[in-house]
Structures are given as structure tokens and as C-alpha cells.
Amino acid sequence: MTKDWHYAWQGQSHGPVSDEALEDLIRAGRVRPETLIWSEGMANWEPASNHFAFGSAAGAPPPMPAQGYASSYASSTSGGLYAAAPPRGFVEAIRVCFSKYATFKGRASRSEYWYFALFTSLLGGFGSLLETAMGNDGSAISALFGIATFLPSLAVTVRRLHDTDHSGWWIGGFYLGMILGGGLIGGLVAVSGSGDDPNPAAVTLLGIGGLAIIGYMITLLIFMVRRGTPGPNRFG
Numbered sequence: 001m002t003k004d005w006h007y008a009w010q011g012q013s014h015g016p017v018s019d020e021a022l023e024d025l026i027r028a029g030r031v032r033p034e035t036l037i038w039s040e041g042m043a044n045w046e047p048a049s050n051h052f053a054f055g056s057a058a059g060a061p062p063p064m065p066a067q068g069y070a071s072s073y074a075s076s077t078s079g080g081l082y083a084a085a086p087p088r089g090f091v092e093a094i095r096v097c098f099s100k101y102a103t104f105k106g107r108a109s110r111s112e113y114w115y116f117a118l119f120t121s122l123l124g125g126f127g128s129l130l131e132t133a134m135g136n137d138g139s140a141i142s143a144l145f146g147i148a149t150f151l152p153s154l155a156v157t158v159r160r161l162h163d164t165d166h167s168g169w170w171i172g173g174f175y176l177g178m179i180l181g182g183g184l185i186g187g188l189v190a191v192s193g194s195g196d197d198p199n200p201a202a203v204t205l206l207g208i209g210g211l212a213i214i215g216y217m218i219t220l221l222i223f224m225v226r227r228g229t230p231g232p233n234r235f236g
Contacts (some may be wrong), residue, residue, distance in 0.1 A: 006230055008036040008045065013231025026052060037232050043087055045192050045231070083161045085109035085228050094119050097152045100159075104168060107235060108159035109228060120149045162235035163228035170223065174216060181209055 004016035009030065017025070025031040026048070033049035048054075085107040088096060100106075127142030135142070147228035158168035 107163035165233040
């Protein structure tokens with residue numbers, strides 16, 4: 001079955017190219033055994049020698065291409081910036097997100113984001129049980145859970161956006177819009193002066209704001225479930 005391949009050259013990702021085209025590049029010497037390549041279904045970039053046969057070539061080999069890209073790939077195992085966000089297990093995702101507590105640079109894979117989202121949901125459910133069983137003491141513990149996980153949740157959301165080649169302002173702008181929009185609507189309600197006679201402008205803004213939030217949440221969900229862009233993008 002023919003695959004579409006991407007290959008690293010001079011620090012950038014090129015492709016897609018077919019099996020035959022990549023073999024032509026191998027024969028031409030542009031793709032060498034150590035050149036990093038990627039295709040759909042692979043967890044990360046791998047040396048071309050893992051997938052293609054290389055014969056012995058006479059003469060001195062040319063300089064290895066994509067040194068900067070290879071360094072970026074190698075750093076993925078140490079938690080640095082990487083060309084493709086690696087998949088994570090449940091425990092690993094929690095560990096990584098807390099180790100990058102307020103790190104808004106770099107990228108996060110789908111598994112890293114969704115496993116941490118599952119973890120925070122479980123904590124939230126546990127906090128609700130504590131509130132029911134312990135009253136104010138349980139509420140205080142639940143609030144501590146929320147405070148402790150807010151920044152890493154925000155940070156991994158930004159990194160997940162980066163992995164799909166979108167700016168973190170997709171989430172930062174939402175919070176800013178909520179603050180400004182809430183203040184504007186609150187001001188209009190206060191000016192109306194009576195709860196029995198609501199300000200029509202405030203009602204209209206509430207309706208528009210509700211529709212905008214629904215559209216935004218659907219868009220953000222699509223970004224969160226999308227596969228990350230293969231190879232380097234604007235954010236790593």
C-alpha cells in the first residue's frame with residue numbers, strides 16, 4: 001500500500017511524497033538513512049533507514065541535513081519543544097502537565113490534553129462528594145483542587161492549540177471577552193434600574209453572547225480533537 005511521506009530537509013518539513021518519489025530522493029542522496037521521515041499513523045518522526053533500504057554509497061557522504069530539526073525531535077523525550085507532540089499515557093499526562101505547570105510554549109498531543117481533562121473531571125467529582133459529605137470543609141478542599149489545576153489546565157489547552165497550529169489566544173481571548181462582555185451587560189442591567197423591566201439591549205446582548213459562546217465551544221472542541229500538524233508548525 002502506497003503511503004504519503006514527509007521528510008526533514010534543512011530544518012523544514014517537505015512533502016507529502018509517494019514511496020516511489022521518496023526512493024528517488026534516496027537514490028539522489030537528498031534523503032539519507034538518518035533523515036527523519038513521517039507518515040500518517042506514525043507516533044513520531046523516525047530515521048528513513050527504519051522504513052527504506054539503503055545501499056552502500058561510494059565516496060564521502062554529504063553533510064547530514066536537518067540538524068536543527070533532528071535536535072528538535074530528540075528533545076521530545078526530555079520534555080522540550082518538539083516537532084511532533086508525543087502521545088501520553090494517563091499517569092504520564094498528569095505528570096507532564098504538572099511539570100509544565102504554567103508552560104504556555106510548545107505543543108501537547110490529544111492524549112496529553114484529554115487525559116489531563118479526565119483527571120481534572122475526576123477531581124471535580126471527588127470535590128463535589130466532599131462538599132456533600134463535609135459541608136464547608138469539603139467546599140474548601142474542592143476549591144483548592146480547582147485552584148491547583150486551573151493553571152496547568154489552561155497551559156495544556158494552549159499547548160494543544162499550538163499542536164494544531166492555532167494561537168493560544170483562542171482561549172485567552174475567550175476569557176478576555178467574557179470579562180468585557182460581562183461588564184458591559186452588567187452595566188446595561190444596572191442602568192435599566194428595574195428587574196421587572198429588563199433593558200432590551202442587555203437582553204439582545206445576552207442572546208448574541210449565548211450564540212457566540214455555543215459557536216466558540218464547538219470550534220474549540222474541533223481543535224481539541226484534531227490530530228496535531230505533522231512536523232514543525234508556527235509554535236514548535
